[in-house]
Amino acid sequence: MAPHRELPAGLMNHLFHNTGSPSFTEFVGAYAPGLLPSRETLAAPVGDQIPHATTIVAATCAGGVVMAGDRRATSGNFISQRDMEKVFRADDHSCLGIAGAASIGIEMARLYRVELEHYEKLEGRTLSVVGKANRLSAMIRGNLAMAMQGMVVVPIFAAYDPDKDAGRIFGYDVGGGPYEQQQFHSIGSGSIFARGSLKKLYREGASPEDTVLACVQALYDAADDDSATGGPDVTRRIWPVVAVITADGFRRLSDEEVQGYVQTMLEGRMSDPDGPSAPLR
Amino acid sequence: MSMPFGYASPEQIMRDKADYARKGIARGRSVVVLQYEHGILFVAPNPSRALHKISEIYDRIGFAAVGRYNEFEALRLGGIRYADVNGYTYDRGDVTARGLANFYAQNLGQIFTESVKSFEVEIVVAEVGDAPEYDQIYRLTFDGSVFDEHGTSAMGGQAEAVGGRLKERYREGMPLAEALSAALFALTEPGGERPTATQLEVAVLDRNRPHRKFQRLTGPRLAALLEETAPKAAEPKEPKEPEAGAKPETPPTAPEGEIDTGSGD
Secondary structure, three states, rough: OHHHHHHHHHHHHHEEEEEEOOOOHHHHHHHHHHOOOOOOOOOOOOOHHHHHHOOEEEEEOOOOOEEEEEOEEEOOEEEEEOOOOOOOEEEEEEEEEEEEHHHHHHHHHHHHHHHHHHHHHHEEEOOOOOHHHHHHHHHHHHHHHHHOOOOEEEEEEEEEOOOOOOEEEEEEOOOOEEEOOEEEEEEEHHHHHHHHHHHHHHOOOOOHHHHHHHHHHHHHHHHHOOOOOOOOOOOOEEEOOEEEEEEOHHHHHHOOHHHHHHHHHHHHHHHHOOOOOOOOO | OOOOOOOOOOOHHHHHHHHHHHHHHHOOOOEEEEEEEEEEEEEEEEEOOOOOEEEEEEEEOOEEEOOOHHHHHHHHHHHHHHHHHHHHHHOOEEEEEHHHHHHHHHHHHHHHHHHOOOOOOOEEEEEEEOOOHHHHEEEEEOOEEEEEEEOOEEEEEOOOHHHHHHHHOOOOOHHHHHHHHHHHHHHHOOOOOOHHHHHEEEEEEEEEOOOOOEEEEEEHHHHHHHHHHHHHHHHHHHHHHHHHOOOOOOOOOOOOOOOOOOOOO
């Protein structure tokens, strides 16, 4: 029985090994390190050759937060996917959107979801919002070597904070973060245009419905000026992914609901292609 | 035939270990698991809010245990790691109660044969399916035996008596309130008082929930459910009297004294 001495009371399997932390990433790093995304370095930068995810916007609303992402993935100048999903539910009250190398981003989102859930199940409580944001930061930092080779992943994290009864948004850079953002934030290639648009359309304390419309407008503005961001695809009925998080939890809007917002926006743009104008004074 | 001093036959050792484990498990209160209309219901008398006997393992899988707290807690944590590692390696749908039950069976069996002291635990691993016929309930004993249960399962304390009372009241497709009432009927000694909301740990695997099916029923929701079942619980007192007269030696649900918090002693 000597070989099993480090395990509690005769347990055989290393799945019973307590790493001393409820973090899933740390456990899997000890148990099966090969499963963690991207801890190796590449021979040469891959840059444009792999699909990249593009624009995500997030904005706080009354009693929560809204996140929306376009559906396009690009490899250099060609569109590699039209119906990509880049906004992921992390747990009941938080979500993340990813921009950058799509493959690593998706895996990171999957790992992050397990990370939050694992903690919750082991400890019997949910991590605080800041705790969640910090965990994501450590994950991005783990990808730094790959980021330097062109496999950059930059997520955006949004959550409903029950202590403040409000939505919160966190941004990151390739080295980690988190940087808490007030009101709204956007990431990805079209983020400059989306942020400019949200700057004019965002209303403090607006209803979730109005905020969803503002986000859909911002994504359209991003697609308008950035070739890597996809606009709503009316012929194929591919709409942005929109998630609303309130005290009731995470809710991804159905295609029909998003279609309604997109149609409202498109009707307005038929007469005013640049979208609603903000009052000058 | 001469025996070396201190010799005990393997049969004797196994029997002693099994007796030891059985005694430990019978000391605590029972836990019951049963199917209801929308999934699987777990009920445990447990006044502690922090030390759980019932837990979530994965999206569709729940866990219930009786016996020594530190031992079944180690099993619970190992099970969560097993499920999370597999779900992350493959796909969330590839984590099954059958796989988890096998994992536990291997380890419990190994511990029973190799360690000086076997685990004093009995556990249930239950998985809710898309329809009642796909629900699975596995009960595992301290020696690694697996029992594939149908409809109901009871363990710990006077498990046989509790299981018998549970089967008496159980029928397929019961609504939640009725299932809870059946569970409480089984867990309450004949003529005894039903545990209140604060003395109960109740959870469901509800197949209609999105993502994670496991949900604890606490506070107002549990109180409302108990209230709903209360009048029904008053009825059986009438027919119980002749029954009690016919079988006065009906075994009690659990020994006298404080309710076991699951923390061992």
